[in-house]
Amino acid sequence: MAAPTTPAEALEQALLQPKSVTENGRTIVNRDLSEIQDAIDRDSAGTSGDKSNFGLRFTKLIPPGGG
Numbered sequence: 001m002a003a004p005t006t007p008a009e010a011l012e013q014a015l016l017q018p019k020s021v022t023e024n025g026r027t028i029v030n031r032d033l034s035e036i037q038d039a040i041d042r043d044s045a046g047t048s049g050d051k052s053n054f055g056l057r058f059t060k061l062i063p064p065g066g067g
Contacts, residue, residue, distance in 0.1 A: 007040040 004010040014036055020029045 007036060007043050011036045011040060 004013055011033065014030055014033060017030060020027060022028075
């Protein structure tokens, strides 16, 4: 399986794998899903401010026959 390039891919791969694995005397433990979700939240919060309108749109309403 390829290494994840985005936090969303990391979450998807973490959901498919077990929490911990013991093999040949070695124990491998994955990150908590809450840590991965926090990383996704931080990543999406950083990109939300890139919009030029900041989520607001102002329009001028002109009623029909008023002009």
